[in-house]
Amino acid sequence: MEKKNSDFLSAYDKESLNELASSIAEFHFPRGLINPEIIAEKNNITYSYGNYEDSFDGLIEFKNNKFHIYINIDRLGHAYTERARFTFAHELGHFFIDSHRNALVQGKSPSHCSFTGFVNKNRAERQADYFASCLLLPESKVQKDCYRRKFSFSLIQGLAKKYQTSISATALRFSAIGNHPIMVVYSKNNEIVWYWSSDDFLYWKLKNGKYKVPEDTVAGEYFNLSRKPKNTQIVFAMDWFSNVWQSHTNREFKEHCLFHNNQVLSIVWEE
Ligand SMILES: [Zn+2]
Known part of the structure; x- marks a missing residue:
């Protein structure tokens, strides 16, 4: 496989x-x-x-x-x-x-x-x-909390608060056992340190390969243009991923980032 x-x-x-x-x-x-x-x-x-x-x-x-x-x-x-x-x-x-x-x-x-x-x-x-x-x-507790809840960044925030865990640990955990496919990317100095996605996440090949942060993503714009939006942003399939079908290049995804010095945590999902 x-x-x-x-x-x-x-x-x-x-x-x-x-x-x-x-x-x-x-x-x-x-x-x-x-x-x-x-x-x-x-x-x-x-x-x-x-x-x-x-x-x-x-x-x-x-x-x-x-x-x-x-x-x-x-x-x-x-x-x-x-x-x-x-x-x-x-x-x-x-x-x-x-x-x-x-x-x-x-x-x-x-x-x-x-x-x-x-x-x-x-x-x-x-x-x-x-x-x-x-x-x-x-697993069982978190799944109960997510039951029938629509995914948004605030769901991760709520779980993090309830279980007293960081956003990154909570997002990673959600990608494994949550009820909505997400991808979590941790990058540092404009390089991807790791990324992890739910098994049923639609795309899994990143646009610039495993290490280079794609420029047109929210994370990429932070490193290249010092943009630092607080809210969830819209990105397109072609911004993050390769092997995107022609008809899907403008498929909309959401990206919510946390910025800390030279580090970015991106949570990416489709509504
Ligand atoms: Zn140790």
């Missing part, structure tokens, strides 16, 4: 991580918001929040037969920010994913520093990030 998304994680990885994280979420929190601290406590993992400057977002350590998670509030604000929650869930991933835990226990990586939030190209880091998004945004 042709590979649909950029080389983010295999379908097998995603499915097994979702199953693992969902069962943990369901077990500890059949109702209400997922609290990573409680999951740690129930599994005899100790944790601390500290000031570690720029050295890592989070770290899990196996020492004297015990696991300990460090969360760096210098990089993540305070203990209850979305990023601190996500980092905590990511570190739990290193505990719950068998191969990661075994590596820690066997001393292959006795302590493991992480920079979280889908910024890392390393496969183990992406697995832990994916685990975190599945844990914090459990």
Whole structure:
């Protein structure tokens, strides 16, 4: 089968991580918001929040037969920010994913520093990030919230607020389990770092290939023209995609971007 998304994680990885994280979420929190601290406590993992400057977002350590998670509030604000929650869930991933835990226990990586939030190209880091998004945004709960709701950027915003997750983690999660096909693209310095789309998203080949941001998209205009619209914009199929049928070149899509310094998160969908 042709590979649909950029080389983010295999379908097998995603499915097994979702199953693992969902069962943990369901077990500890059949109702209400997922609290990573409680999951740690129930599994005899100790944790601390500290000031570690720029050295890592989070770290899990196996020492004297015990696991300990460090969360760096210098990089993540305070203990209850979305990023601190996500980092905590990511570190739990290193505990719950068998191969990661075994590596820690066997001393292959006795302590493991992480920079979280889908910024890392390393496969183990992406697995832990994916685990975190599945844990914090459990499939059955999110699907209930989306039931019969029309897609717009505010749906992602609402979910992010309810589950206390970032827009990017929420949008990625929605692309996997939501009720409307979307594509999520993260670009930096006018280059695509990753993109990910729902299985039933209409197009999957980007206009300029996997790495170059297409110029006429909202993301492209930010990098090239410093335009920074706050609202959802209209783009056309031919702006983002290649292999567009002649009759579909002006097919309308929506693009909503979040801009942060040299980075853009684009959410793209068709109404
Ligand atoms: Zn990690």
